[in-house]
Amino acid sequence: MSLIQIRGLKKQYGGKYVLQGINMSIDAGQVVGYIGPNGAGKSTTIKIIAGITDEFEGDVSVFGMDVRKNALDIKQRIGYIPEQAALYDVLTPIEYLRFIGKLYGLADEVIGTKSWELLRLFELADKAGNRMNTYSKGMKQKVLLISGMMHNPEIIFLDEPLSGLDANAVILVKEILFQLKQSGKTIFYSSHIMDVVEKISDRIVIIDKGTVIADGSFESLQTQAHKGTLENIFTSLTGGDQQNSSTAKEFIDVLKN
Amino acid sequence: MDKLILRILLRFIRIFIKKDVDFERLKIIAETKVLMDRRRTPSNFKQKQRKEMKNPLLFTLIMYSFIGLFVAAIILNGIPLPVSMIIVHSYLLFMMAMTLVTDFSSVLLDTTDNQIILPKPVNSRTLFLARVVHILVYLLQFTIALMICPVAATFLQYGLLTGTVTLITLPFTVAFAVFLTYLLYALILRFANEQKIKDIISYFQIFMTVFFAAGFQIFPRMIDLKAISFQFKLHWYSYLLEPVWMSVTTEAFHDLNFNSVHLIMIACAFVVPVLLIFFMIRFLAPSFSKKLGALNNSSEADKGSFTAVTKQKKDLAERFSSMACGTQTERVGFEKTWKVTARDKNFKIQFYPSLAYLLVLVFVFVFKNPQSFIETWNGLSSTKSFLAFVYLPIFSISACLSIVPFNDNFTAAWIYQSAPITDPGQVISGMLKALLIKFFIPVYVIFFGFALYIWGVPVADDFIFGFFNNILIFLLMANFSDHYFPFSQQPNIKMQTGKFVRMIIQLVIVGILIGAHYAALFISWLPAALIPFSAAGCYFLQRRIQRLPWLKISI
Known part of the structure; x- marks a missing residue:
């Protein structure tokens, strides 16, 4: 029995289908990298699986439960880390984590110790008393990561988790994802940073214009597309290969005028 | 003051709580929102304070109660009761609506909730109630700040009964203000996109700032109203004006005069705001949040397809x-x-x-x-x-x-x-x-x-x-x-x-x-x-x- 089961998932905004029939099943302990060009429907898919959007066609189940009917039970057992630092930034991280922790029904003492410990590990402890509107994007992203994982979820969904982080933090998050995988968590994430996806994913799903165009391990994608790196595979599959080089040439030509 | 109101409200709600509402989660959501209200810089005083204030909300409230002094002075001046009550309710209606318009997106309809609270295991009834509690705290503290002086003046000038009736009518005026704000936004949303809304809000903020600046100059000059004699007559359109209903209601209890005109006005005063709020929650609000949600999404979907603007004409700046x-x-x-x-x-x-x-x-x-x-x-x-x-x-x-x-x-x-x-x-x-x-x-x-x-x-x-x-x-x-x-x-x-x-x-x-x-x-x-x-x-x-x-x- 797979952990996440998606059958014929379609979603429309104003008459236009942004997801056009997605099928996927994900087993426990997998790390799935979900990539695609902007507007391909990555965030929308993640929002539907995490039980945030319930207007869609098709069937989606998590832990064998229907996301439409058991959204609350599912939300309790998963962590969702959204794109673009969406948090209440007039709060301090301690206050914010207390807020989130209580929404997950954690006890006060657990929240207290966990947030301090986790902030310390992310080197934010000395700024823990400052309001987050003074934080950089990377610092907010760290708080967001903590807030999505402090209730120790079984599945973690991350939407562009590395955006805005500095080089060290990227390595740290990569390592955290790796360790999470070791401890048996299931991770589903989207990213633009191809070499990270290449290194830590068991399975890579490429989506374009609302449909899955490739699905498999990095090695199998390599043999499929006869290309070296994930970046090459990605551009050849999404049809950007030829176009990118001709656009670049034109760019140079215009500069010369 | 906000924390006190919140505590009282929560205690009250706990008694009536239903099975499917999670009180602990309700409490933390309401508490957090009240805390954030405290820290939000009020737009209308933005230009005056450069430093981050510890509690800008309190500053606003004190300012509001200070302006209330002028209204209180008008009441104590001994102008006829109906007129002073019309002034009180118009003032409350105006101030409340203006405040709500500028704070709308953070109080009445917070779309960031969708991103932050929706992914968490909170059921919709709990979230709804938490929002209601938050809105009530917000409204109550502003009502208290705005009305504390005028109400005190009413008690002093007209005695216990009239003062109490005034106190009772205030929440209905506030409810009316909430409805007006909703209506205004619904109208704007019908004809404009989100960017327009932001512009309109900023114009409201500008207007508020000017109003305050001008108010402090002009209000004190207006207190000396004795010279002008106030005639109060009911015209046909008086039946459409909310402050008039409230004023006539108060007058009815003050004079203990309950003829047909007064009874109609009393009915308007107590029934119409309740009906409007019911209508708002039932019909306006749901379609509203859907529309706002759609706005957020459509801006996402349309990103790729904007039309190329070919620019030939010089604009004004270039010409000058x-x-x-x-x-x-x-x-x-x-x-x-x-x-x-x-x-x-x-x-x-x-x-x-x-x-x-x-x-x-x-x-x-x-x-x-x-x-x-x-x-x-x-x-x-x-x-x-x-x-x-x-x-x-x-x-x-x-x-x-x-x-x-x-x-x-x-x-x-x-x-x-x-x-x-x-x-x-x-x-x-x-x-x-x-x-x-x-x-x-x-x-x-x-x-x-x-x-x-x-x-x-x-x-x-x-x-x-x-x-x-x-x-x-x-x-x-x-x-x-x-x-x-x-x-x-x-x-x-x-x-x-x-x-x-x-x-x-x-x-x-x-x-x-x-x-x-x-x-x-x-x-x-x-x-x-x-x-x-x-x-x-x-x-x-x-x-x-x-x-x-x-x-x-x-x-």
Whole structure:
């Protein structure tokens, strides 16, 4: 029995289908990298699986439960880390984590110790008393990561988790994802940073214009597309290969005028 | 106060709680939202405080209760009860609606909830109730702040029963204000997109700021109302006005007079707001949040498909800059200033009130005698008050000098340093020209037109002389202050901190110029003869700014 089961998932905004029939099943302990060009429907898919959007066609189940009917039970057992630092930034991280922790029904003492410990590990402890509107994007992203994982979820969904982080933090998050995988968590994430996806994913799903165009391990994608790196595979599959080089040439030509 | 209200409300709710509501989660959501309300900088006082205040909300509330004093003074003045009650309820309705309009997105309909709370295991009833609690806390504390003085005055003036009835009617007026706000937003949403809404909100904020600035000048003058006799008559349209219902209801209990008119009004007062709120929750709100949600999504979906705008026509900024500026560098400063001042919300919020404050200044300077507006008006043409019209514009317009260097996007100013600019002063002179042409000249022309109407052609030479003097003053101020590129500084940090001596010198020079003009009035040909000198001064100062070297410019 797979952990996440998606059958014929379609979603429309104003008459236009942004997801056009997605099928996927994900087993426990997998790390799935979900990539695609902007507007391909990555965030929308993640929002539907995490039980945030319930207007869609098709069937989606998590832990064998229907996301439409058991959204609350599912939300309790998963962590969702959204794109673009969406948090209440007039709060301090301690206050914010207390807020989130209580929404997950954690006890006060657990929240207290966990947030301090986790902030310390992310080197934010000395700024823990400052309001987050003074934080950089990377610092907010760290708080967001903590807030999505402090209730120790079984599945973690991350939407562009590395955006805005500095080089060290990227390595740290990569390592955290790796360790999470070791401890048996299931991770589903989207990213633009191809070499990270290449290194830590068991399975890579490429989506374009609302449909899955490739699905498999990095090695199998390599043999499929006869290309070296994930970046090459990605551009050849999404049809950007030829176009990118001709656009670049034109760019140079215009500069010369 | 907010925490106290919250605690009472929560205790109350706990009794009536249903099985499917999670009290702990409700409590933490409501607490967090109340805490955030405290920290949100109120937009209407933004320009006054640069530093982060510990509790800006409390400051706002104290301000509100202070204004309430004026309303209380009107009640204690002994004007007829219906009239004073209409004033009280209109005031509450107006203030509440204005506050709600500006805080709408954080109080009545918070779309960030969808991103932050929706992914968490919170059921919709709990979230809904938490929102209701939060809104109630918000409304209650504002109602208390606004009404504490007027209600106290009512108790004092009219006794226990009337005071109590007033107290009871207040929540209905607040409910009505909530409905009005919702309706306004629903209308705006029907015809406009989200960006428009943000613009409209910022205009409301500007309006609020002006209202406060003007209110403090005008309200105290209005307290002396005894002279004007108030006649209160019911017209057919009175049945449509919410404050009238409330006022007549109060009157009915005060006089213990329950005829048919009073009974109809009482029914309106207590039934209509409840019906409207019911209608709002049932029909308006759901379609509303759906629409807002759709707005967020559609902006996402439409990203790729905007139409290419082919630009051939020169816009206004380009046309003016080609007329007013000599070099390309100067045009850069001109066009950037022209366009950003039109689009940057923070600039507008800080500057437009001072523009509007001009009217208040006219009111204060020209119509300073409290006795009679009409008398002053009739006697106006025999005074020399037109000098006020000549020189007031520059006082409010020069405020832009201290605002224009600052912008949230200040880092974009790297371009000045990386581009090969040899005459940085040209950028600044372009900026000054843009400010003058955009803000000073239109205002001055209007004032000139007004003065021509009152005083006739003889003031024309004064206005021409004054025109150059105004520009001279403006350029003097620009010369005296630190030189910054437009929109190149981080707000809050370097805001012109009182260079006192410099300010005094500046004031003295301005005083001398205006004094000279006043003295010159006694010799009829003199103002006209002085025009060339003033114009030459402008030219010289302008050249000076254009030639500013890099060294003199603070980056």
